[in-house]
Amino acid sequence: xxxxxxxxxxxxxxxxxxxxxxxxxxxxxxxxxxxxxxxxxxxxxxxxxxxxxxxxxxxxxxxxxxxxxxxxxxxxxxxxxxxxxxxxxxxxxxxxxxxxxxxxxxxxxxxxxxxxxxxxxxxxxxxxxxxxxxxxxxxxxxxxxxxxxxxxxxxxxxxxxxxxxxxxxxxxxxxxxxxxxxxxxxxxxxxxxxxxxxxxxxxxxxxxxxxxxxxxxxxxxxxxxxxxxxxxxxxxxxxxxxxxxxxxxxxxxxxxxxxxxxxxxxxxxxxxxxxxxxxxxxxxxxxxxxxxxxxxxxxxxxxxxxxxxxxxxxxxxxxxxxxxxxxxxxxxxxxxxxxxxxxxxxxxxxxxxxxxxxxxxxxxxxxxxxxxxxxxxxxxxxxxxxxxxxxxxxxxxxxxxxxxxxxxxxxxxxxxxxxxxxxxxxxxxxxxxxxxxxxxxxxxxxxxxxxxxxxxxxxxxxx
Numbered sequence: 001x002x003x004x005x006x007x008x009x010x011x012x013x014x015x016x017x018x019x020x021x022x023x024x025x026x027x028x029x030x031x032x033x034x035x036x037x038x039x040x041x042x043x044x045x046x047x048x049x050x051x052x053x054x055x056x057x058x059x060x061x062x063x064x065x066x067x068x069x070x071x072x073x074x075x076x077x078x079x080x081x082x083x084x085x086x087x088x089x090x091x092x093x094x095x096x097x098x099x100x101x102x103x104x105x106x107x108x109x110x111x112x113x114x115x116x117x118x119x120x121x122x123x124x125x126x127x128x129x130x131x132x133x134x135x136x137x138x139x140x141x142x143x144x145x146x147x148x149x150x151x152x153x154x155x156x157x158x159x160x161x162x163x164x165x166x167x168x169x170x171x172x173x174x175x176x177x178x179x180x181x182x183x184x185x186x187x188x189x190x191x192x193x194x195x196x197x198x199x200x201x202x203x204x205x206x207x208x209x210x211x212x213x214x215x216x217x218x219x220x221x222x223x224x225x226x227x228x229x230x231x232x233x234x235x236x237x238x239x240x241x242x243x244x245x246x247x248x249x250x251x252x253x254x255x256x257x258x259x260x261x262x263x264x265x266x267x268x269x270x271x272x273x274x275x276x277x278x279x280x281x282x283x284x285x286x287x288x289x290x291x292x293x294x295x296x297x298x299x300x301x302x303x304x305x306x307x308x309x310x311x312x313x314x315x316x317x318x319x320x321x322x323x324x325x326x327x328x329x330x331x332x333x334x335x336x337x338x339x340x341x342x343x344x345x346x347x348x349x350x351x352x353x354x355x356x357x358x359x360x361x362x363x364x365x366x367x368x369x370x371x372x373x374x375x376x377x378x379x380x381x382x383x384x385x386x387x388x389x390x391x392x393x394x395x396x397x398x399x400x401x402x403x404x405x406x407x408x409x410x411x412x413x414x415x416x417x418x419x420x421x422x423x424x425x426x427x428x429x430x431x432x433x434x435x436x437x438x439x440x441x442x443x444x445x446x447x448x449x450x451x452x453x454x455x456x457x458x459x460x461x462x463x
Contacts, residue, residue, distance in 0.1 A: 013330040013408065020127055020404045027123035027403055028395070030054050034115040035100075038091030038108040041146040044069040047089045047118070051143045054122035059129045060141060063164070067156030071143035072165055075125060080137025080415030081169035085124060085406060086349065087117035088147040097389040111391045113176025113374060116402055118143060120174070120372075123403035128410060133419030135411055138166045150199060150309035153348040157360045170320055170366045170413050171352040174406060178383035179373030181397030182332065184405055185340040186325045186370050187316060193369050194314040195244070196279040197272040197346030198307050202227075202290055205301040208263035220265035221254045223297040227267070227290065228252070234289050235271075235282055244274040245282050246344050272344045276312065283307070311346045312355035317366030320413070324368050327412040328405055340371055345386075372405065374398040 030050060039047050048069040052062045060073030069089060096109040104110070125141050142161075146152030162168070179185060187193045204224055209217030228249050239245040251268035255261075271286065273279035287305050294303040329337045351359060353367040374393035375383035384390040393399075 013327075016127075016131075016408055016411070017331060017400070017404050019131065020123070020400050020407070022130060023123045023126040023403060024400060026054065026057070026126065027119045028399060030122055031115050031119035031395070031399065032102045034118060035110050036102045036105055038104050038106060038110045038115070039089070040093050040108045041090040041149040041152070042068065044089040044145045048143060048145070051087075051089065051118050051122060055125055055141055055143075058122065058126040060125055060139075066161060066164070067145065067152065067154075067159040069145040070152065070156045070159070070161075072161070073125060073141040073143075074165060075129060075139040075141070077132050077138065077417075078136040078415075080135070081413065082138040082140055082166035083410050083413045084140040084142060084168040084171040084352070085121050085410060086142045086144055086171060086173045086352065087121040088114040088152070089118065089143050089145045090114060090148050090152070092148060092387060094387070094389055098392045100392060109389065109391075111388060112148070112386045113372075113391075113393060114147070116176050116372075116374065116393050116398065117174065119399065120402035120406050123399075124406040124410060127403060127407045131407075131411075131419075132417065134417045136415040136417050137169075139410060139414070140165055140168065147348055150197070150311045150346065150348045153351040153356070154359055157351060157356055162360045162362060167362070168352070168365055170317075170368065171349075172324075172406070172409050172413070173349055173367075173369045174372045174402070175347075175369065176374045176386065176393060176398075177371040178375045178385050179338065179371060180375055180377035181373050181394040182377060182401050183336045183338055183373035184328050184332065184370050184401070185338040185373070186321055186328075187340040187342060189318040189321070191340070191342045192274065192313040192315050193340065193342065193371075194311075194347045194349075195272040195274055195342075195344045196276050196311060196313040197270060198279060198283060198310040200269045200271065200283075200286070201304075201306045201308055202267040202269060203304040204265045204267070204290075204294060204297075205299045205303065206261065206263050206265070206297070207300055209261045211259040211261060214261060217261040218298050218300065219261050220297075220299070221262065223293055223299065224252055224254065224265040224267060226297075227293045230293065231269075231286060231289055234285050238285050239273075239278065239282065243278045244272075244344060245278055246270075246272045247282070247286070270346075272346055274313065274342070274344075279310075309348075311348050312350040314347050314350045314367070314369060316368050320366045320368040321370075323412055324370065324409045327408045328370070331404055331408045332401060338373075368409065370405070370409075372398070372402055374402075 055073030091108040094109040096104040204220040206220030207218040254265035376394045
């Protein structure tokens with residue numbers, strides 16, 4: 001249970017939102033820098049460096065190189081629980097098409113909001129450092145690499161994450177979604193935030209030859225084309241109507257010339273299911289159909305199927321979620337805290353909890369995770385979903401709530417400090433009450449840099 005009252009006082013929440021303005025400029029600067037210089041999974045060196053610098057500026061002890069490019073910042077403030085905040089470092093291998101003045105300058109893109117997550121986490125650390133009188137304990141901020149490939153959390157945990165840093169009492173995270181900016185969404189008990197999923201590499205072998213003599217070759221491209229349609233039909237027909245299962249063939253590569261029959265075709269696939277049982281069933285179907293397609297085309301070798309990564313469904317701790325829902329309602333207003341119906345996106349965040357017990361050896365670590373609205377709230381605006389080349393958070397409406405929501409959640413889980421309320425706001429130089437809920441970024445800061453958005457079913461998480 002939280003050591004704070006179950007119903008956070010509205011004046012304390014308004015004070016927190018107002019004080020968030022003090023850290024918006026460095027948070028915005030970090031966001032703009034990271035958005036313009038995204039790095040794909042496993043190559044996040046520059047991102048890790050910039051994030052680590054911001055954590056150090058907030059007063060954190062910073063460690064680099066945890067599980068690859070992972071970054072950990074520790075802010076100690078007396079005895080009390082260790083509350084962890086997790087954000088992701090990596091971008092997608094996607095060419096940005098937003099036309100923003102701060103658009104990506106590389107062949108990667110922050111099309112899933114990880115740049116916003118990092119800016120919010122760094123901003124929350126800076127804000128909590130300024131509000132040290134309101135809490136006791138230890139804040140641990142994690143910049144995780146390789147979330148998009150579902151490999152970064154495990155790499156950090158295997159590198160001794162839970163042994164090298166204060167043991168977590170709870171791990172918190174948020175994720176950008178095409179909901180109206182200024183809102184958050186929590187799942188109800190019994191509903192997973194995100195699905196179980198797996199990423200697979202499939203190789204279909206053929207026999208190379210000349211385009212003029214296809215009868216002397218075995219064409220893996222034809223087999224691959226047949227496999228894609230057959231897999232979608234098989235997964236749809238073999239999944240129970242009540243189950244939610246999706247299959248996506250995201251990559252298909254074969255050949256080097258138009259007049260050459262290649263000797264192999266490589267496919268990249270993603271399978272998601274609402275339950276582990278449903279995912280296992282879908283993977284069994286996939287393996288069987290792939291083998292059958294290889295046999296049907298007369299392949300000289302059996303097809304290869306490799307599960308590159310796998311993620312459990314994301315289940316949040318219900319008691320923690322209830323407390324944070326109340327904290328966010330006090331912060332943003334009850335009408336801006338929405339229900340979350342679940343999603344077929346996947347995450348490796350579950351490994352920080354019980355799903356990762358075989359890796360880190362600990363049980364009972366509660367997880368809490370919520371969706372963060374980033375779309376233009378103007379009526380009639382149509383949002384671009386995560387992983388779109390046009391995806392861009394509405395900064396003017398999303399950045400302040402992103403920082404404040406994370407800080408409010410951390411305060412709810414940390415121990416109470418000697419400062420009992422916002423009565424020191426005036427002498428602390430707080431912005432007046434009311435400067436708060438518009439979510440504004442500092443004047444002149446990228447106000448035109450957003451894509452249309454609005455209330456819509458959200459899509460969040462890795463590809």
